[in-house]
Amino acid sequence: MLLIPCPWCGPREDDEFTFGGEADIPRPADPDALTDEQWADYLFMRDNRRGRHREQWCHTAGCRRWFIVERDTVTNEILGAGTYGGST
Amino acid sequence: MSSPISRRSPLGAIQSADTPPPDGQLVERPFLTHVNLRLDPGDTEARSAVHRVLGVQLPLTPNTTTAGDDLTAIWLGPDEWLLLAEPDASGSLAGELQTALAGHFASVIDISAGQTVIRLSGPSALDVLARSCALDLHPTDFPPGACAQTLLARAQALLIAVDGTPTFDIIVRRSFAPYVAAWLQDSAHPFGLSFPESNTA
Numbered sequence: 001m002l003l004i005p006c007p008w009c010g011p012r013e014d015d016e017f018t019f020g021g022e023a024d025i026p027r028p029a030d031p032d033a034l035t036d037e038q039w040a041d042y043l044f045m046r047d048n049r050r051g052r053h054r055e056q057w058c059h060t061a062g063c064r065r066w067f068i069v070e071r072d073t074v075t076n077e078i079l080g081a082g083t084y085g086g087s088t
Numbered sequence: 089m090s091s092p093i094s095r096r097s098p099l100g101a102i103q104s105a106d107t108p109p110p111d112g113q114l115v116e117r118p119f120l121t122h123v124n125l126r127l128d129p130g131d132t133e134a135r136s137a138v139h140r141v142l143g144v145q146l147p148l149t150p151n152t153t154t155a156g157d158d159l160t161a162i163w164l165g166p167d168e169w170l171l172l173a174e175p176d177a178s179g180s181l182a183g184e185l186q187t188a189l190a191g192h193f194a195s196v197i198d199i200s201a202g203q204t205v206i207r208l209s210g211p212s213a214l215d216v217l218a219r220s221c222a223l224d225l226h227p228t229d230f231p232p233g234a235c236a237q238t239l240l241a242r243a244q245a246l247l248i249a250v251d252g253t254p255t256f257d258i259i260v261r262r263s264f265a266p267y268v269a270a271w272l273q274d275s276a277h278p279f280g281l282s283f284p285e286s287n288t289a
Binding site for chain 1: 150
């Protein structure tokens, strides 16, 4: 079980959360200007890093807010959490 | 003259005794007014307009409530609150809020029919809840006035610490209410607590 620190509600068990994949992938400002390959890269391609990983979580059963967690994908250690635009 | 159509609370079939047993209480609080309010907490004008209507400030600290005479404002998110008031106040409460918030980016929704409140109190309340909830609800961590949205036996629930008895109000969706009530009934049985027998059957 992961104990995930929601920036609003505090530490809660992972049953209450939904995983949202890798963070910091901005939607392209002008999708029409992209090639199919660039668009597919935005939609589907992720890094699957070993080690420190910034990822999105939603506190589905709590305050229902999305936020960012930094987690070590090897040890599952949570290294920090923060809101969008804030620091993790 | 009574209406041929009578309303039924989600747990109407298993509540309604008037005298709770002395060692605790497990009852539904039916037909309370539930209003969901969303607004930008940075909009101080909107918040003071709400304050004028409610008589209490919206809590800005996560997982806390503010209680007035006949209304409690409950934190649900950084821009979302639940207002819990006496029965049959939803029309006037929602209407007054909508009027007060005209021109502001806000939403007021009457959700009274969508959820219900189960009250659990007594010395064994913590033990009963510990059988279905992972949160530490001891008063040192969860004092009266605190609230938390979490999972209760895998159903979404909003827990409110009402007083130090301890007393908890458990707010669940209407469709989950019979399930959660059955779970609580089962959890509370070893402690001699039970929903009162229905006197409406």
